Amino acid sequence: MIVIKDLHKSYRMGTNSLHVLKGLNLSVEEGELVAIMGSSGSGKSTLLNILGMLDEADSGEYILDGVPIRNLNETKAAKYRNKFLGFIFQSFNLINYKTAIENVALPLYYQRVNRNERQEKAMKYLEKVGLKNWAHHLPSELSGGQKQRVAIARAMAAEPKVLLADELTGALDSKTSYEIMDLIQEINDEGKTILVVTHEPDIAQMCKRIIHLKDGVIVEDSFVEQVRASSYVQ
Amino acid sequence: MFSRDRWQEIFQTIGKNKLRTFLSGFTVALGIFIFTVLYGMGNGLKNSFNEFFMGEATNTFSINPGRTSEPYKGFKKGRAIEFRNDDIDDIKKDFALYLDEITPVISFSATARYRGESNSYSINAIAPPYGDMQKTIIMKGRYVNAHDMAGFAKNIVIGRLVEVDLFGHSESAVGKYLDVGGVMYRVVGVFQDDDGDNEERMIYMPYTTRQMLDQGTDKINEIMLTYNTDIGYAGAMAFDLSLQKYLKAKHNIAPDDQNAIYLRNMADIVQRNMMFANILQLVVVFVGIGTLIAGVIGISNIMVFVVKERTKELGIRKALGATPASVIGLVLQESIFITTIAGYVGLVLGMGILSLMGDRFKEDYFISNPGVGLNIVIMATLILVFFGVLAGYVPARKAANVKPIVALRDE
Numbered sequence: 001m002i003v004i005k006d007l008h009k010s011y012r013m014g015t016n017s018l019h020v021l022k023g024l025n026l027s028v029e030e031g032e033l034v035a036i037m038g039s040s041g042s043g044k045s046t047l048l049n050i051l052g053m054l055d056e057a058d059s060g061e062y063i064l065d066g067v068p069i070r071n072l073n074e075t076k077a078a079k080y081r082n083k084f085l086g087f088i089f090q091s092f093n094l095i096n097y098k099t100a101i102e103n104v105a106l107p108l109y110y111q112r113v114n115r116n117e118r119q120e121k122a123m124k125y126l127e128k129v130g131l132k133n134w135a136h137h138l139p140s141e142l143s144g145g146q147k148q149r150v151a152i153a154r155a156m157a158a159e160p161k162v163l164l165a166d167e168l169t170g171a172l173d174s175k176t177s178y179e180i181m182d183l184i185q186e187i188n189d190e191g192k193t194i195l196v197v198t199h200e201p202d203i204a205q206m207c208k209r210i211i212h213l214k215d216g217v218i219v220e221d222s223f224v225e226q227v228r229a230s231s232y233v234q
Numbered sequence: 235m236f237s238r239d240r241w242q243e244i245f246q247t248i249g250k251n252k253l254r255t256f257l258s259g260f261t262v263a264l265g266i267f268i269f270t271v272l273y274g275m276g277n278g279l280k281n282s283f284n285e286f287f288m289g290e291a292t293n294t295f296s297i298n299p300g301r302t303s304e305p306y307k308g309f310k311k312g313r314a315i316e317f318r319n320d321d322i323d324d325i326k327k328d329f330a331l332y333l334d335e336i337t338p339v340i341s342f343s344a345t346a347r348y349r350g351e352s353n354s355y356s357i358n359a360i361a362p363p364y365g366d367m368q369k370t371i372i373m374k375g376r377y378v379n380a381h382d383m384a385g386f387a388k389n390i391v392i393g394r395l396v397e398v399d400l401f402g403h404s405e406s407a408v409g410k411y412l413d414v415g416g417v418m419y420r421v422v423g424v425f426q427d428d429d430g431d432n433e434e435r436m437i438y439m440p441y442t443t444r445q446m447l448d449q450g451t452d453k454i455n456e457i458m459l460t461y462n463t464d465i466g467y468a469g470a471m472a473f474d475l476s477l478q479k480y481l482k483a484k485h486n487i488a489p490d491d492q493n494a495i496y497l498r499n500m501a502d503i504v505q506r507n508m509m510f511a512n513i514l515q516l517v518v519v520f521v522g523i524g525t526l527i528a529g530v531i532g533i534s535n536i537m538v539f540v541v542k543e544r545t546k547e548l549g550i551r552k553a554l555g556a557t558p559a560s561v562i563g564l565v566l567q568e569s570i571f572i573t574t575i576a577g578y579v580g581l582v583l584g585m586g587i588l589s590l591m592g593d594r595f596k597e598d599y600f601i602s603n604p605g606v607g608l609n610i611v612i613m614a615t616l617i618l619v620f621f622g623v624l625a626g627y628v629p630a631r632k633a634a635n636v637k638p639i640v641a642l643r644d645e
Contacts, residue, residue: 111555
C-alpha cells in the first residue's frame with residue numbers, strides 16, 4: 001500500500017540546513033496498523049506530513065497504492081488527499097460552526113458527491129462511531145472523545161485507502177484513549193490501513209507493528225502482539 | 235460559482251458568523267450610504283444653481299441704450315442713445331444668419347383698475363417672441379400674437395397674480411376689459427412664470443399698440459433677441475462683439491465707449507456660473523471618492539481579519555481535499571455576496587434619505603431635489619465590491635497556499 005525508498009528531507013533554518021529524514025525505507029501492506037514512535041525531533045511528524053502530502057520530500061520515492069507521488073501542485077495534492085487519505089488530528093480540527101454530520105459530510109462535498117448521498121453516508125459513519133444521536137450537535141456540545149469520534153468518522157467518510165492519525169489520543173484521558181483505540185482497531189479489523197504517530201507506548205502496543213524513529217532514521221521496526229483495547233473498555 | 239452546494243456553504247458560513255458578516259456588510263453599506271447622500275446633496279446644490287438660469291432662454295441678448303461717455307464725430311459726450319424700430323429691422327436684415335427671434339421691449343408702469351380693485355403694475359410692450367424668451371407659460375387664453383401687432387389691438391396678457399389681485403380667485407379675467415392707465419384693454423390670456431411673484435405681476439401688450447397710443451412714436455427701451463443655437467458659444471461671443479460694433483457705428487458712438495450700449499449676453503453669464511457649479515460638483519466628487527477610499531480601506535481591513543480568522547478552517551478544508559481554487563472561491567464568493575447585498579442596502583437607505591429630504595432644504599441650504607444617478611451609485615458599489623474582493627483575494631490566496639499542516643498547527 002505504501003512504499004518509501006531512500007526518503008530525504010531537510011529544512012533550511014537560516015543559513016543552516018537541518019537534515020530531518022536521512023534516507024528512510026519503509027513498506028506498509030494493506031490492512032496494517034502501524035505505530036510510528038520517536039521522541040520529538042526524531043522526524044516522525046515530518047514523515048507523517050510527507051505521507052499525508054502535506055509536505056514534499058527532497059529526494060526519494062513515495063508510492064501510494066501504486067501511484068507515484070511526486071511533483072504535486074497544490075490542486076493535485078488536494079485531490080490525492082481527498083481520494084487516498086483520511087486525517088485524524090490531536091486537536092480534532094473540526095469546523096466549529098458545523099454540526100457533527102456536516103463535518104463528516106465535508107470531504108464528500110469536495111468529492112462532489114450529491115447532497116442526499118452525502119447525508120446518508122455521513123450518517124452511516126456517525127452511526128459506526130456510535131454518535132448517531134449526536135449528529136446535529138455542534139463540536140462545542142461534544143466531549144473530547146466524541147469530537148475525536150466525529151473526526152474519525154470524517155476521516156473515514158471519504159473512504160480513503162489510508163488513515164493517518166497524528167497523536168490522536170494526545171488530548172484525551174486514558175479511558176477515552178482506549179475507547180478511541182478500540183474504534184481504530186475495529187476499523188483496522190475491517191481491513192483499513194492505518195498509521196498512528198504516537199509517543200505513548202501503551203497506544204503503540206495496541207497496533208500491530210511499531211516503527212521507532214531516531215534522528216531521522218528507522219532504528220527499530222518490529223511486528224508486535226496486538227493488545228486489544230476492548231480489554232480496557234467496560 | 236452557481237452550484238447550489240457552494241451557496242449552501244456560503245449561507246451557512248454567513249449564518250454562523252453573524253458578527254463578521256455584519257462588520258464587513260456594515261462598512262460597505264455605510265460607505266455607499268455616505269457616498270450616495272453626499273453626492274446627492276451635491277447634485278441638489280447644482281440643481282438649485284441650474285434653476286436660477288432656467289427661467290430664461292440661455293441664448294438671449296438684451297441690449298439697453300445708455301449715455302455716451304466720449305465725444306465722437308462731432309457729438310458731445312453724455313448724449314442719450316435711443317433705439318427705434320429701424321434698429322430692429324436693421325438687425326433682422328444684417329444678422330439674419332445669427333438671429334433667431336427679436337423683440338423690442340417698452341417698459342412702463344401704470345395703474346390697472348377693474349371694478350373696485352386697482353393696483354400699479356409693470357407693463358412691457360413687446361412682440362410675440364418675448365413669451366418664448368421668458369419661458370412664459372400660458373394658463374388661460376393666448377399670448378400676444380402677430381394679428382394683435384398688425385391691428386394695433388388693445389389686447390393684453392396678464393400675470394397669474396394680476397388676475398388674483400384684480401379679479402379674485404374665482405373670476406376668470408380672460409375676455410374681460412381692464413382699465414390700464416386710462417385705456418381699456420381686453421385681457422386675452424393669463425400666464426404663469428417660474429421665476430417668482432414679480433414676474434407674475436407683469437402685464438404684456440403689443441408694442442405697436444403702445445407706440446400708437448404714445449403719439450405714434452417709434453422709440454423702444456430695450457431690444458431682446460435670441461440667436462440661433464447652432465452657432466455655439468464661440469459664435470455667440472462673436473455675434474455679441476459684432477452686434478455691439480454695428481450698433482455703435484449706426485448710432486455714432488465711439489468704438490471704445492463702454493457706456494453707450496449695454497449688451498447682456500446670457501450665454502456668457504451662464505457659462506461663468508456653470509463653471510462655478512462644476513467646481514462645486516468637482517468638490518463633491520472629491521469628497522465622494524474620499525468616502526469610497528475610506529470604505530475600501532475599511533473593507534480591506536475586515537477581509538484581512540476574516541481570512542486570518544479562517545486560516546485554521548481553510549487548513550482543515552484543504553486537508554479534507556479542498557483545492558486552493560475552491561478555497562479562494564469560497565472566500566471571495568462570500569465577500570462578493572455580502573458586499574453586494576450591503577451595498578444595495580446602503581444605496582436604498584441613501585436614496586431614501588435623499589428622497590425624504592426632497593425640497594425641504596431648498597430655502598435654508600440651497601439644496602433642491604437632491605438625487606444621484608443610479609449608474610453612478612452602482613458604479614460606486616462595484617468599485618467597493620471590486621476592492622473588497624481584491625482585498626480579500628490577496629490574503630485568501632495566501633491562506634489557500636499555506637500548507638494545511640501549518641494552518642492546523644496555528645492554534
